[in-house]
Amino acid sequence: MSGKDRVVVGLATCGIAAGGVSVMEEIRREIKKRNLGVEVAETGCIGYCFAEVLVEIQKAGMPKVIYGEVKPNDVPLIVEGHLIEGKILRDKALLIEGRKTPEADFLKKQKRIVLANCGLIDPENIDDYIATGGYEALKKVLSGMTPEQVREEILASGLRGRGGAGFPTGQKWNLCAMAQGKDKYIVCNADEGDPGAFMDRSVLEGDPHAVIEGMIIGGYAIGATHGYIYCRAEYPLAVRRLKKAIADATSRGFLGKNILSSGYSLDIVVKEGAGAFVCGEETALIASIEGKRGMPRPRPPFPANKGIWGMPTNINNVETFANVPWIIRNRAKKFAKMGTVGSKGTKVFCLTGKVRRGGLAEVEMGTTLREVIFGVGGGIKEGRKFKAVQIGGPSGGCLPESLLDTPVDYDSLPAAGAIMGSGGMVVVDDTTCMVDLAKYFLTFTQMESCGKCVPCRLGTKRMLEILTRICKGEGKPEDIDLLEKLAIDIKEGSLCQLGGTAPNPVLTTLRYFRDEYVAHIRDKRCPAGLCVDLVTFHIDPEKCTGCGVCLKNCPSGAISGERKKPHVIDEDKCIKCRECIRRCRFDAVYTV
Amino acid sequence: MMSAYSPGACDNGEQSRVLEKILKKYKGSEGALIPVLQEAQEALGYLSEETLKKIAKATGRTLAQVYGVATFYAQFRLEPIGKHLVRICHGTACHVAGADDIDAAVCGHLGLPEEGGTTGDMEFTVEKVVCVGACSLAPIMIVDGVAHGRLNPDKARSVIKSYQKSENERSGGGARSGKRAQKKK
Structure with missing residues (x-):
């Protein structure tokens, strides 16, 4: 990055959807018209999703300023006022470096490791990544560490799988490293299917090289010969940026044959998913990569021993891989200093719903829900009242106000009935009906059930039927017991975690919002005033x-x-x- | 994703040639069925029975296996779609922000049932999708690959109208140039 004045536009999917491309074009036009020697660049998700389109201006002698909700017709004002006259347009400024602004808390209360580069670098420029210390970790690993040492380092860091289950990453790598096979596969699970979650998309769009570097290091640690990134087809921009990043990394010798003359070789191919939530499950993902219906199979054998084409396979989530280069560069000890006893490091959450400042929030493990929702997120929109937060998507749960002081970590959330999950955090206010929300999730899991095992296929259908009739005011007094019984049977009897966790939204709403179920069934009343048949x-x-x-x-x-x-x-x-x-x-x- | 397909642009012969090319590209590569189906749909708009049969033959699988894969994944379509593809997001954030009202407005405007479908004149196909990952702009819909966020029923209707309008303008424009041509005579 040169010392030139610079205008950066956030062009991740949200930025583009909010009209970022026309803002960018307008900026280029204005700058050309006025003949200014200003560099115009694009970046990934800055994280202030609630205020898209975001434009950052770096001008010599002035603090860095991020403008929010920029529309094409604001551009001449910003260019003239800020870039030419050197005046900050205070009413449009979200963030002024070093000064207190109303929205400054959004970033101040976060700890950004995974998102450190997101919104700062041009994701399509490998030199931007290298300038921030990118691929240093890979050089360190290939020039002076054995695969065992890398695995020990990751194990010592306490990093756990960020896809939701929280299995220790170092342990997973050890299992695959010890397995025998002609070929070995390292896979990045980027099939981010949870509705309400987009952190993996943001990382892939904002800092694709971090994920790729983490994968190469992981590949070296387990002895992988081939790599796959299994990415949702619904994320075309992420797919495009990944493919470019792979090509650029290959041309610089970070990928391919004999990486950095170390003798280690790895190729990485992007596989696009075709729209099946269950493919986030490891064995289903493997079947999908092999070109089959993405249906899970019983384990063991575990993918570490028998995965793609029967070969040892290690699968980690996007965010897990993105943590790896940081751990290698800064050492495991420093990583392990962050977080709680059982959950180290940070976690990225997607804060959405009725929260005032929705966006990407990366916080230290152990931060309370209250700090995330009210500190980072700034509380509830339009002065309404907080009702619940839904964590972990269709596999997670809804937690009420009384549990807002629960810390976010792998142990506390399950104790409250939710799960860490991939990191979706949807905040709802008093206008949301909790029975309707449970019905929404069951509609989803019922539709996404692959149909292989009976408890999931039929059980979710029956639960959905019961929830539908409750919302219509046709619920029977025995329905609550029946829901609970079904939920337990489905959890215990299902083949994979889709069924194993599908009843969670119902169980947690029954646990914390039972009175709403009772109001629907007994009084034929929807307290939130949402279920149309009851209002x-x-x-x-x-x-x-x-x-x-x-x-x-x-x-x-x-x-x-x-x-x-x-x-x-x-x-x-x-x-x-x-x-x-x-x-x-x-x-x-x-x-x- | 924008489809390269435009209805009526290619005849059967051309369709076969396009498909042949895709099949050739993936010949012999293991596990390539999903990319083959994706590219075939991208080029042809949907996967007809004929297309599935050809893919089965070329990849050495039974038609049942290919059909099984094509029907398993939400992305694949076995029916032709309209000129404009409208995808209304039903992720959690969109759901709590009123995605159902957007469905009602769009489908009501186009005369479709609320679960979506294709209009009789093959102009619009409306489908519900699960989370496009732009939750902060909820509720959101994607028309021909372009995202329209922070919707309300009025805004959603006017987005659809703008696509209808550009359609009318195009045909209107044709008529005008026709008149101009007549004047020249």
Whole structure:
């Protein structure tokens, strides 16, 4: 990176979706028009996802500034004000280096190891990665460490699998290293299928070389001959950047035959998934790489002994690999100093839902949920009330306010009924119905069940039927017991962890929000006012100003009233589309 | 992902040639069935029975095996799709932000049932997808590979209208140039 003034635009999937490309084009146009000697670059996810499009400006003699919610028509102002006149546009500035801004806590409360480069470097430029110390760890390993020493270092660091299960990475590598086979495979699991989770995508899009470097080091440690990155097809940008990174690393001698003249060779190929959540499970992922239906098989034999084409195979998650170069560069001891007794290092979470500052949050293990949601995330949107946080996606659980002081680590979360999972953290407020949320997850797992074993295939279907009838107001008093019984049977009887964890959202909502189930079943009432079969719509005559907006927009003609006088909703005609609630500017429409 | 396919652009002969090329590229490589199906769909728009039969023959698998794989993964389509592919995200963040309302608005506007499908004129296919990983912009939908985030029902409808409009403009534009051509005469 030169000393030139620099404008950087965050162009990960979210940045692009929010219109980042047109902002970038506008910036280039303005700079060219005014003939400024300013470098314009792109970067991956900066993490402030809630305020996309993000533009960072580095100008000599001025602090670094990140502008948020930039639209193409803001660009001339920013270019003229900041780059030419040297004035910071305070109302648009999210973050001013060294100064306190309202959104500064978002980064200040984080500890970024995995995301250290995300949003700083150009992910498509290998020199940017190298300038931050990239591939130093690989050089250190290949020039002075035996594979055993590498495995010992990782074991000593206490790194555990970031895909969710939390198996010690060093131990996993040892198992595969000891297995015998003509070929050995090292696989990166980038099949990030959890709805509400995008940290792997952000790392792949923002710092692909870190993952590749971690994989090469892992490959050397176990003696792998071939590597695969199994990436979701829904992440086209990640796939493209990975392929470029692999080609660049190969041309610099970090990958391929005789890496850095060490005698060690490894090739890495990107395999695109085709849309099956179960393929995140190791044995299903292997079947999919082999071109088959991605169905899990019983273990043992474990992939470490019999994986791809029957050969020893080691599979780690994206975030796990991204931690490896840092550990080698900074030593295991330093890594092990972070976190708790059983969970070392940091974890990246995707903070989404009704939280004010949603985005990528990397925090030290052991940080409490409260610190993540209220410290990093800044609390709940629109001044509403926190109700629950859903952690770990469809395999995880919903935790209530009383458990907000639970630390995030591999031991505390399961004790509360949730799991660490891959790192999705969806915050919900009082407008979310917990029975509906449980139904949502069961709809997902039921659809994604591969169908091989009966408890998962039929059990999730039956649970979904029960939840559906409860939401419709047709629940029976015995349904809660039946749900609990089914949940336990499915957990115990399923072949893989998809079924083994599928009942978790139901079990945790039953545990912490049982009163909502009871209200649906006994009182035929949805406390959140969400389940359409259980609510009716009304207009508060005190609040209604008779503006007529609801009347004009009601698709079923159910609203009547004279102008400037309170309106009423005809229950018989109402189709419960919520259009009136959305349109009313006076908060006069309510549900009962 | 943007599809390279455009309906009616290639006849049967051309389709076979495209498929042959893909099959040749992957000939002899183990476990290549999924990439073959992906590339065939990308080029042809969907996987017809005929396409699956050819792939089975070339890869030395039974039709049942190929069909089994094609129906296992959500990405593969056995029916033709409309000119515009609308994918409405139903990830958790989108669900709690009202993805169902987006479904209702888009499908209602296009006259489709709420679970989606293809319009009679083959202009639009609407499908629900699970998490596109852009949760901070929820609710979100992707039209022909372009993401539209922070939606509400009105905004979703106007996005769809803009695709209908560009369609009309194109045909309208054709008519105008026709008139100009007439004037020249």
